[in-house]
Amino acid sequence: MASAFKSRLRGLVNPTQETPVAEVREKTSTDKEAAVVDNQAQEPVDAAQQSDDEISRDAQPGVQGIEAFTKVWTRSHMIIAYITIWVIYFVDAMQSSMASLLTPFVTSSFQRHSLTATTGIMSYLIGGLIKLPLAKVLDIWGRPTGYAAMVFCLTIGLIMMAACNAVETYAAGQVFYWVGYNGIAYCCSIFIADTSSLRNRSLMFAFVSSPYIITVWIGGPLATAFLEGPGFRWGFGVFAIITPVICSPLLILYYINYRKAHRMGLIPKRESNRTAWQSVKYYFIEFDVIGILILCTGLGLFLLSFSLYSYQAEQWKSPLIICFLIFGGLLCIAFPIYEKYVAPVTFFPYHLLLDRTVLGACILSGALFVSFYIWDSFFPSFLMVVNNLSPTKTNYVTYIYSIGSCFWSFIVGYAIRRTGTFKWLALYFGVPITILGVGLMINFRQPDVNVGFIVMCQIFIAFGGGTLVICEQMAAMAAVSHQYVATVIAIEGCFASVGGAIGSTLAAAIWTGTFPYRLAEHLPEEAKSQAMTIYGDITTQLSFEFGSPIRHAISQAYGDSQRYMLIAATAVQVISIASVWVWRDINVKEFKQTKGLVF
Structure with missing residues (x-):
């Protein structure tokens, strides 16, 4: 399960599918406040547009596939x-x-x-x-x-x-x-x-x-x-x-x-019309992939330093452990920055x-x-x-x-x-x-x-x-x-x-x-x-x-x-x-x- 494209986030929640929570919305300040403070609003459903048993037209292919499966x-x-x-x-x-x-x-x-x-x-x-x-x-x-x-x-x-x-x-x-x-x-x-x-x-x-x-x-x-x-x-x-x-x-x-x-x-049927490289x-x-590598590497280096330091002659003063701590910490800090701005x-x-x-x-x-x-x-x-x-x-x-x-x-x-x-x-x-x-x-x-x-x-x-x-x-x-x-x-x-x-x-x-x-x-x-x-x-x-x-x-x-x-x-x-x-x-x-x- 993963988040869809930022451009896909709009309108993907189908109001027919019952949520007691606010619809997932665009990340505007107003919607953030509504999602956190209220979270109760629901939009009325147009039954003519889509019935309860109809496969969700706006859902991703995997969701549509399992709905067809059932x-x-x-x-x-x-x-x-x-x-x-x-x-x-x-x-x-x-x-x-x-x-x-x-x-x-x-x-x-x-x-x-x-x-x-x-x-x-x-x-x-x-x-x-x-x-x-x-x-x-x-x-x-x-x-x-x-x-x-x-x-x-x-x-x-x-x-x-x-x-x-x-x-x-x-x-x-x-x-x-x-x-x-x-x-x-x-x-x-x-x-x-x-x-x-x-x-x-x-x-x-x-x-x-x-x-x-x-x-x-x-x-x-x-x-x-x-x-x-x-x-x-x-x-x-x-x-x-x-x-x-x-x-x-x-x-x-x-x-x-x-x-x-x-x-x-x-x-x-869905055709992407993309080449292999595309x-x-x-x-x-x-x-x-870049975000995953940054997060895994950062957390891995930082956390491993705490369990490996005792195997170094200089323990916490070891250059290896110091590098693990510094680079691991920097990568952990870099992850949210990369996610937000890049x-x-x-x-x-x-x-x-x-x-x-x-x-x-x-x-x-x-x-x-x-x-x-x-x-x-x-x-x-x-x-x-x-x-x-x-x-x-x-x-x-x-x-x-x-x-x-x-x-x-x-x-x-x-x-x-x-x-x-x-x-x-x-x-x-x-x-x-x-x-x-x-x-x-x-x-x-x-x-x-x-x-x-x-x-x-x-x-x-x-x-x-x-x-x-x-x-x-x-x-x-x-x-x-x-x-x-x-x-x-x-x-x-x-x-x-x-x-x-x-x-x-x-x-x-x-x-x-x-x-x-x-x-x-x-x-x-x-x-x-x-x-x-x-x-x-x-x-x-x-x-x-x-x-x-x-x-x-x-x-x-x-x-x-x-x-x-x-x-x-x-x-x-x-x-x-x-x-x-x-x-x-x-x-x-x-x-x-x-x-x-x-x-």
């Missing part, structure tokens, strides 16, 4: 599509839960366990920012094209991770993997938004997320089986074969029904962010991910080293969030369907219980504390997170027409991924800035010479007998670092309160957003 497909195809999406989520959830457990062992195999969080920074960043260009692919070239491209990226990433011979190759593979993983999930989310009514959409999201309730019990044993058997490489290699197979049925359904819609003349130039500008097509559709509900939902998404990745980045390692849990049991604890949030999302979806509103759920339940769960872990995630208290905190966070994720998505989608649904979900995903990258950066910075020093303090004199080896390898940490003086010293160092991480994660949650407070209390029962045969 007109010609059958109920049996709808059921097959949703079952296929459920299976895709099941396999992807299983492989991601396995991958999260394998990552510490992959980095440790290259003596770089402290880079566990760092390997994910660029992948989280690029994996999220790619959603806006992907949104344009979905809107311009159609849903099937974007979906097929993401399946390809995910498969390439798994192959690279399986064949890696250095941390750098593994990190590059993660970039492809997370681009594909997030992209497939995003394409499936857009498919659900395209084929469900707004009233039932939260329940449909809950349905396709339900595989996480099952895969939590599979990922741990699967990771253990590969670690004790053929090795982590086969863990990634097997899924490089499985993924294209389980993703193909949805592509087949796309092909069958798009072809049927073309034969019936529902999808208008097309390259057109899409280079349309996808704002870019013919902007990366972010800023006109949508003028709506307080959309902006609040995006800020909430970013804050949740910053907080989550601060406390989660070294959580599996903590459970294995400090609580002496096996990889399987560690997986069970770390995925309590997935189980609880997916289970709870059904209740949230039903509550939204019944009441038609969602703000009260987020403000009076989701935010407070999330803050409670993260805050309590400051005390409970320490050595010699029963793991049951950690489980309790995870349950609190799961119920809070399950509420907030559903509500933030509903808030963003309910604030716009069908034409912009793909775009606002992409913006929300961008905020989430940038938040994840920031969270991982802060986690890595706190870890590298505290753990080695605390470890050196706590280790017995005879073991201090092994401090750097212990610091860099989780296998070495686990090799010391649980309860021994050295293992206890390692656990104390973990506890010290975790305390700082959790204080930071709790502080970030304050942003969540304000971001939900500004939402409008939109009733999703009162308007229709999709067309054709939908749930």
Whole structure:
């Protein structure tokens, strides 16, 4: 979902498509004020111009294509599509839960366990920012094209991770993997938004997320089986074969029904009359390639400096780190300047962010991910080293969030369907219980504390997170027409991924800035010479007998670092309160957003 040309922004919102928010308008000062302060005006609909079931004439080709798709497909195809999406989520959830457990062992195999969080920074960043260009692919070239491209990226990433011979190759593979993983999930989310009514959409999201309730019990044993058997490489290699197979049925359904819609003349033919070179130039500008490169490079350099400084002899005084900070910061400053004064097509559709509900939902998404990745980045390692849990049991604890949030999302979806509103759920339940769960872990995630208290905190966070994720998505989608649904979900995903990258950066910075020093303090004199080896390898940490003086010293160092991480994660949650407070209390029962045969 992406923003259309600036010249296309005028009149693209079809008033027939119900929006409780003001129409998206030209970026004049008067309209900005109306969008931010009022956001309630709607223009009357001329029923003679276009009926509710007619394909939107002013919509982009991808939107017209999916509206034609929903007109010609059958109920049996709808059921097959949703079952296929459920299976895709099941396999992807299983492989991601396995991958999260394998990552510490992959980095440790290259003596770089402290880079566990760092390997994910660029992948989280690029994996999220790619959603806006992907949104344009979905809107311009159609849903099937974007979906097929993401399946390809995910498969390439798994192959690279399986064949890696250095941390750098593994990190590059993660970039492809997370681009594909997030992209497939995003394409499936857009498919659900395209084929469900707004009233039932939260329940449909809950349905396709339900595989996480099952895969939590599979990922741990699967990771253990590969670690004790053929090795982590086969863990990634097997899924490089499985993924294209389980993703193909949805592509087949796309092909069958798009072809049927073309034969019936529902999808208008479009000819660009451009040469190949003109097309390259057109899409280079349309996808704002320069803007994406400036933003990714700037954020990447700036964030990586915080996790890589400890590997430099001069640390913060290192020329490399100084260059990363200076050039990364300058590029981050240059991005909004380039977007405002130079870019013919902007990366972010800023006109949508003028709506307080959309902006609040995006800020909430970013804050949740910053907080989550601060406390989660070294959580599996903590459970294995400090609580002496096996990889399987560690997986069970770390995925309590997935189980609880997916289970709870059904209740949230039903509550939204019944009441038609969602703000009260987020403000009076989701935010407070999330803050409670993260805050309590400051005390409970320490050595010699029963793991049951950690489980309790995870349950609190799961119920809070399950509420907030559903509500933030509903808030963003309910604030716009069908034409912009793909775009606002992409913006929300961008905020989430940038938040994840920031969270991982802060986690890595706190870890590298505290753990080695605390470890050196706590280790017995005879073991201090092994401090750097212990610091860099989780296998070495686990090799010391649980309860021994050295293992206890390692656990104390973990506890010290975790305390700082959790204080930071709790502080970030304050942003969540304000971001939900500004939402409008939109009733999703009162308007229709999709067309054709939908749930």
